[in-house]
Structures are given as structure tokens and as C-alpha cells.
Amino acid sequence: MSTTTEGNHRTFLLYTYFGSTCSARIIIAAKLLGIHLELSHVDLAQGSHQSDSFGAINPSHAVPALVVRDSEEKETVLTQSIAILEYFEEINMGSLLLPPADHPQDRAKVRELVGIIASDIFPPINGRLAQKVRRIRGEVKDQIEWVHGIMAAGFASYEALLKDCGGKYSFGDKVTMADVCLVPAFDMAMGYKLDLTPYPTVKGIYDELIKLDVFKKENWAVKGEMSE
Incomplete structure (x- = not known):
């Protein structure tokens, strides 16, 4: 180790x-x-x-x-x-999870994608918070609707950003920190049975990433x- x-x-x-x-x-x-x-x-x-x-x-x-x-x-x-x-x-x-240091705008774009997953989506759907939503009325559907709403908004933002920076992966054709965050999040969305059809670019990138051994669940x- x-x-x-x-x-x-x-x-x-x-x-x-x-x-x-x-x-x-x-x-x-x-x-x-x-x-x-x-x-x-x-x-x-x-x-x-x-x-x-x-x-x-x-x-x-x-x-x-x-x-x-x-x-x-x-x-x-x-x-x-x-x-x-x-x-x-x-x-x-090295520049392994982020673009080279002499490309600050590119690094910022990767961090922007990371932020959508790690800041916009995940604090609100954190297990502790989602369970509190469920306990308000004791309804499982409240938790699911809460999670679906947060995820849908986040993936819509991610999909929109990919129009300018996406390639084979989230930022061009090289795996970055954004992809590291995306795969577990997208897998969780599938577990919650979120309708993913509005995010075809995100889904395509996810499908490419899980071809790589490190991204297999x-x-x-x-x-x-x-x-x-």
C-alpha cells in the first residue's frame, strides 16, 4: 500500500x-x-x-x-x-486527472464538471438528507422524487456543458477528474431508475468509460x- x-x-x-x-x-x-x-x-x-x-x-x-x-x-x-x-x-x-497547468481555462472547465456532480447533485441527495426528506411524511416516494429532481437538474447542466467540451469522455478524449466523479453518480442514477433519455451525451460518455476496467463497477x- x-x-x-x-x-x-x-x-x-x-x-x-x-x-x-x-x-x-x-x-x-x-x-x-x-x-x-x-x-x-x-x-x-x-x-x-x-x-x-x-x-x-x-x-x-x-x-x-x-x-x-x-x-x-x-x-x-x-x-x-x-x-x-x-x-x-x-x-x-503530472497532468493526469486535470489538463496541463499551462491550460488554466481547461482545468477550470474540468473542475466545473466536477462541481456539478460533487456540489450540485451530491450534497442534496446525500443519504442522510434524503432519508430526512423521507421521514417527514414516512413516504419512500418523497425520497425518490427528491433525488430524481436534484439529479435531473444536475445531469441537465452536465449535458449542456458537454456541447462545448465533451469528446469521447467528459473533457475531450482523455479521462479526467470529471469522469472519475461521473461514473459512480450515473450508476446511482440508474439505481434510482431516473429517466436518463434527456442526457444522451452523458450516457454515451458513461458507456465509453465503463469499457475501461477501472470504471467497471x-x-x-x-x-x-x-x-x-
Whole structure:
């Protein structure tokens, strides 16, 4: 579970849950970048993330949480998926998840696509919030309608942006951070049985991405022994 960058040996422990789209982003990116992760599976369904012991790791009581240990055994914990993706990009000293640094507008466009998934869609449909919507009247359909509405608006925005920047993938013909975020989100939309016909370009890109091994669901929706 290590990577070496400019002489710095680092190991990575990811606290994850197989149903977490945010954790999936990290697993996909790590596979793309050749970063080895040790996985510790947190059982969100059983409330393990609410324990005091996990709260000491991530005060937000959420996954993902990435523990980075450097060559001097110093540990740093990162707990937001996009911050972790940006960190991976920086330690690899390359333009692997983002366009080159001398193309700032292109990098901003990729981040714009990332923002639609990670900011516009996912905070509002986060499991905790969606379940609160459901509990207002005790109706499952309220949760589904809430999630459908948020997802539909987000994917409509994504579809519109692809007219200018899309190619084989979300930004041209190279896999970027946007694709890393898109695939788990689109998979979740299918799980919620959202009507995806209004987003043919997004669907076409998703279909291209899942031809790549790292984007196949069995390689990122990883189940394992649950940690206490």
C-alpha cells in the first residue's frame, strides 16, 4: 500500500463503504494513477461511522477518509473526496486527472464538471438528507422524487456543458477528474431508475468509460470485511 514520489514513500489507508459514490471516486482515481490503497470498510448501514472511534478519524462521521503516512511515519487524514483527488494529482507531479497547468481555462472547465456532480447533485441527495426528506411524511416516494429532481437538474447542466467540451469522455478524449466523479453518480442514477433519455451525451460518455476496467463497477464498488 505505497507510492513513491520524488523520494517520498507514502502509504494510504482508505476508510470506505461499497455503496459510497464519494469513496468510489477515490478508488477509481487511485487505480488510474497506480496508487495502491489499503481499504478499511466502514458499515454505514449499521451505523459504524457514528462511533467515537471513527469520529476520532473523521469528525464528520462520513466516508471517505484517507490516512496518509509518510516516510517519517507522520499521519495526515484527508476527509473530502475532491480534496483527496486534487492531492493525488499534486503528488503525482503530472497532468493526469486535470489538463496541463499551462491550460488554466481547461482545468477550470474540468473542475466545473466536477462541481456539478460533487456540489450540485451530491450534497442534496446525500443519504442522510434524503432519508430526512423521507421521514417527514414516512413516504419512500418523497425520497425518490427528491433525488430524481436534484439529479435531473444536475445531469441537465452536465449535458449542456458537454456541447462545448465533451469528446469521447467528459473533457475531450482523455479521462479526467470529471469522469472519475461521473461514473459512480450515473450508476446511482440508474439505481434510482431516473429517466436518463434527456442526457444522451452523458450516457454515451458513461458507456465509453465503463469499457475501461477501472470504471467497471466490480472494481470500485468493493465489498470487504467491515471494520468495527
